[in-house]
Amino acid sequence: MPFKTIIEPFRIKSVEPVRMTTADERAHFLRQAHFNPFLLPSDKVLIDLLTDSGTSAMSSRQWAAMMLGDESYAGAKSWERFFEEVNDLTGMPHILPTHQGRAAERILYGHLGGKGKYFFSNTHFDTTRANIEFSGSTAIDLPCPEAKDYESDLPFKGNMDTASLKRQIESVGPDNVAAVILTVTNNSGGGQPVSLANTRAVADICKQYHIPFVLDCCRIAENAWFIRHREPEYTHLTYREIAREMFGLADAAVMSIKKDGLVNMGGFLALRNHKLSEACTNLLIITEGFATYGGLSGRDMEAIAVGLEEVFEADYLHYRIRSTAYLGENIRALGVPVIFPIGGHAVYVDAERLYPHIPRHEFPGQALVCALYEVGGVRSVEVGSVMFGKYDVKGRFVPAAQELVRLAIPRRVYTQSHMDYVIEVFEEVLRRREQARGFRIAYEPPFLRHFTAHFEPL
Numbered sequence: 519m520p521f522k523t524i525i526e527p528f529r530i531k532s533v534e535p536v537r538m539t540t541a542d543e544r545a546h547f548l549r550q551a552h553f554n555p556f557l558l559p560s561d562k563v564l565i566d567l568l569t570d571s572g573t574s575a576m577s578s579r580q581w582a583a584m585m586l587g588d589e590s591y592a593g594a595k596s597w598e599r600f601f602e603e604v605n606d607l608t609g610m611p612h613i614l615p616t617h618q619g620r621a622a623e624r625i626l627y628g629h630l631g632g633k634g635k636y637f638f639s640n641t642h643f644d645t646t647r648a649n650i651e652f653s654g655s656t657a658i659d660l661p662c663p664e665a666k667d668y669e670s671d672l673p674f675k676g677n678m679d680t681a682s683l684k685r686q687i688e689s690v691g692p693d694n695v696a697a698v699i700l701t702v703t704n705n706s707g708g709g710q711p712v713s714l715a716n717t718r719a720v721a722d723i724c725k726q727y728h729i730p731f732v733l734d735c736c737r738i739a740e741n742a743w744f745i746r747h748r749e750p751e752y753t754h755l756t757y758r759e760i761a762r763e764m765f766g767l768a769d770a771a772v773m774s775i776k777k778d779g780l781v782n783m784g785g786f787l788a789l790r791n792h793k794l795s796e797a798c799t800n801l802l803i804i805t806e807g808f809a810t811y812g813g814l815s816g817r818d819m820e821a822i823a824v825g826l827e828e829v830f831e832a833d834y835l836h837y838r839i840r841s842t843a844y845l846g847e848n849i850r851a852l853g854v855p856v857i858f859p860i861g862g863h864a865v866y867v868d869a870e871r872l873y874p875h876i877p878r879h880e881f882p883g884q885a886l887v888c889a890l891y892e893v894g895g896v897r898s899v900e901v902g903s904v905m906f907g908k909y910d911v912k913g914r915f916v917p918a919a920q921e922l923v924r925l926a927i928p929r930r931v932y933t934q935s936h937m938d939y940v941i942e943v944f945e946e947v948l949r950r951r952e953q954a955r956g957f958r959i960a961y962e963p964p965f966l967r968h969f970t971a972h973f974e975p976l
């Protein structure tokens with residue numbers, strides 16, 4: 519590319535206003551939300567970087583496809599369209615449509631899991647871990663050692679530690695391992711990509727021990743961009759071919775289509791094994807819906823079929839990955855500690871290093887999400903000890919592996935000027951660095967506490 523401006527590869531045909539607020543209003547809204555941005559009404563947020571999930575802008579082709587939705591209970595045309603698309607992409611013969619990713623997780627991990635079983639992953643996402651633990655199983659994260667290195671330019675920090683995987687399987691016994699899950703890209707591990715070489719190594723180990731190998735593939739198109747640009751053996755393949763190569767190594771795939779499906783709702787479970795698909799289809803029908811729609815309407819399935827094609831377009835993926843890096847590299851240049859290199863869907867700030875004066879049990883990440891909202895109306899999410907911290911048997915605080923804040927970028931929604939504004943907000947947050955204070959938890963539920971917890975400033 520001869521030009522340095524990252525052109526959004528689309529024109530805007532329909533717009534949605536965002537509302538400005540004053541600093542006093544934001545301080546008031548934050549107090550009303552108990553200092554938890556999940557509890558803020560969205561019209562009080564200017565730039566919403568809470569998640570890239572279900573927040574995409576659909577294309578005119580997708581909106582047009584929705585009008586073709588066949589809403590028949592059984593055997594709808596839209597199901598055929600959805601099936602053909604997902605089957606072509608994954609190469610798996612059994613496709614179960616679900617309303618979102620965690621429904622597919624509940625069905626698969628609920629069935630494979632249970633008391634005494636183990637799941638291993640490069641890093642379990644929070645709903646993945648919750649579904650596994652809810653079934654009575656244990657979820658163990660095995661990220662590669664480079665994942666902890668936030669500074670070096672290593673290409674695939676999302677990889678799994680395969681030596682450790684082998685050791686763990688031997689130590690708990692292969693019969694007790696319910697599945698190995700590779701999350702691409704590694705969301706809770708900084709949005710870092712996973713290489714095809716690592717995927718192949720994990721697949722080989724699973725084959726050796728007869729353990730099901732599951733891809734959590736909600737950002738597989740973004741992951742394919744990194745493979746094509748960082749793993750020399752695959753530069754000759756298209757992004758879609760790379761994704762298919764990856765699916766080809768797995769026994770099953772769980773997808774939250776709300777990410778790389780470029781839609782606002784949807785998920786699927788794809789399986790190779792017929793017997794497993796029968797058991798899971800029963801659970802699908804009991805808890806989601808009949809096998810040819812599951813948790814989706816016909817029009818959803820039409821929009822998904824188009825989205826899963828559009829997401830692999832080279833211009834789109836280039837814009838997507840470069841614009842995330844634009845935000846990350848610019849705030850890094852200001853001196854904000856970020857996970858480097860920048861991942862695909864989000865920029866992850868190391869709040870522990872940004873606020874070294876706030877101890878981990880006072881949640882430096884929560885301090886940063888509150889500061890970003892107060893300063894500029896920017897909503898982000900803590901991925902640290904609020905989300906993953908625990909208490910031991912004596913009720914003592916056990917911190918998460920890291921104290922991060924995620925700025926997730928919705929797909930095709932914000933422009934470069936929105937990102938320039940966020941960069942300016944960070945300049946102000948840096949100026950107020952010393953004044954930032956920690957928080958204590960005033961209320962928390964037993965599972966997934968970050969969604970609904972209340973906080974009080976210290």
Ligand code: F0G
Nearest residue numbers: 569571618619620643645701705734774
């Ligand atoms: N797996 C991964 C890697 C995810 O990032 C998510 C959702 C899920 C599974 C669950 O899918 O939300 O459709 O039920 N991640 C969102 C996020 C919520 O903000 O990262 P879901």
